[in-house]
Amino acid sequence: MTTLVFLHGIGGGRAAWQRQIPFFQSHGYQTLAWDAPGYGGTPAADPYTFTNVAKALESAVSRLDAGPVVLVGHSMGGMIAQEAYAIFPEKIAALALTFSSPAFAGTSTDFTQQFIDARIKPLDLGRTMNEIAAKLMPTMHGAMSDPYGLMLAAQVMATVPPETYRKAVAMLTTFDRRALLAQISVPTLVMSGSDDMVAPPKMMERMAQKIPASEYVCLPGCGHLGPMDQPEAFNSALLAFLERHAL
Numbered sequence: 020m021t022t023l024v025f026l027h028g029i030g031g032g033r034a035a036w037q038r039q040i041p042f043f044q045s046h047g048y049q050t051l052a053w054d055a056p057g058y059g060g061t062p063a064a065d066p067y068t069f070t071n072v073a074k075a076l077e078s079a080v081s082r083l084d085a086g087p088v089v090l091v092g093h094s095m096g097g098m099i100a101q102e103a104y105a106i107f108p109e110k111i112a113a114l115a116l117t118f119s120s121p122a123f124a125g126t127s128t129d130f131t132q133q134f135i136d137a138r139i140k141p142l143d144l145g146r147t148m149n150e151i152a153a154k155l156m157p158t159m160h161g162a163m164s165d166p167y168g169l170m171l172a173a174q175v176m177a178t179v180p181p182e183t184y185r186k187a188v189a190m191l192t193t194f195d196r197r198a199l200l201a202q203i204s205v206p207t208l209v210m211s212g213s214d215d216m217v218a219p220p221k222m223m224e225r226m227a228q229k230i231p232a233s234e235y236v237c238l239p240g241c242g243h244l245g246p247m248d249q250p251e252a253f254n255s256a257l258l259a260f261l262e263r264h265a266l
Contacts, residue, residue, distance in 0.1 A: 021112070021266045022049040022085035026076070026096030028118075029187045030152065030176035032058045035093070037171070038250040039257075046258060049085055055099065057183030067186035069194060073102040080110055087112035087266055091257065093245050094118050094218065095187065101196040104203060113266055114203065115257055117210040118218045118245040121226050122195040131192045138188045142181050152176035161214035161248055163240025168247035200229040207233040208260040212241030212248065234260060 023043055025036040033052035040050050056075050057063035064071035076099060080088055089112055092100035097119025104111055123131075141151050152173040160169050209227035211220040220237045227235035236256045238249050246253045 020047070020049050020085065021087045021089060021261070022051060022083055023089050023091055024076075024080060024083075025050065025052045026090060026092040026099050027053075027055065027058070027175075028094030028096055029184070029191065030155070030172070030179060031093065031096070032175050032178060034178075035172070035175045035247060038168075039091075039246055039254060042250075042254045043258070048261075049083075051079070051083065053079055055096075055187075057180060057186065059178075063183060063186065067190050069098065069102040069190060070106070072099055072190070073106050076103050077107045077110070080107070089113040089115065089261065089266060091115040092117065092119060094243065095191060098191070098194050098196070101199060102194075104205075105196060105199050108205070111205060113206040113208075113261075113264060115208040115210065115260065116226070117208075117253070118212060118215055118223075118243050120194075120218050120222065121197045121200055121229075123192050134192060135188055139185055142185065147177075148179055148181055148184065149173075149177040156244070159215075159217065159243040159248075161212055161240045161242030161244075164242055164244070164248045165250060168244055168250065172244050172247045197229075200226065201231065203230045204232060206260070206264045206266075208236065208257065209233050210236045210238065210245070210253070210256060212238050212243065212245060214240060215243045215245075217243040234263075236260075 027035045036052040054061045090100040097116040156173045211223035227233040241249045
């Protein structure tokens with residue numbers, strides 16, 4: 020039986036996948052909604068690096084009593100999936116890289132610092148994760164978003180420990196797996212949203228073009244929240260990909 024391992028974004032957690040898990044279980048898949056280190060009460064990685072986070076994922080995958088394993092990553096989760104493929108490709112049958120990127124967008128120290136400050140300064144000013152989520156999430160939805168998805172995204176982000184969020188933000192700025200793309204040899208779904216300003220569709224389409232065994236899908240009117248933003252369209256696209264590859 021194929022196992023789908025769902026990897027959440029920086030403001031997420033396993034609850035972000037609550038509209039995927041029952042759908043794919045009803046289609047005969049085994050599922051694991053994974054909490055990255057520091058999320059959902061799991062121990063934090065030390066140091067908090069993509070390598071250490073991916074190694075924690077490898078341990079979780081190794082414990083599965085499963086057949087083929089498909090990593091389904093959203094945003095930061097898509098980066099973790101790429102890092103995982105670099106470390107233990109033999110355990111991965113396919114990838115779904117959704118609303119994500121092959122590298123951190125910034126190239127300068129100033130850009131990186133601005134990126135960190137924009138996300139961490141509210142914590143330094145005493146804002147709670149609930150307050151940050153309430154302000155941030157409405158900027159990430161699309162023109163055809165599911166209203167419940169926006170509420171769910173804010174609720175999930177509000178539960179992220181501030182210290183974990185700080186570490187994850189810093190970790191994001193170190194990511195660069197562009198050189199890996201041409202080496203990915205498993206079936207790979209690359210999914211974007213037409214209204215996503217964080218992982219723009221043109222960038223994700225270029226990413227897909229560099230992966231030999233990839234398929235590219237863009238969901239009209241979808242923002243960065245992806246599986247929460249348009250759960251039905253997301254589920255349908257992912258299921259069709261899995262069925263095409265007999266997974």
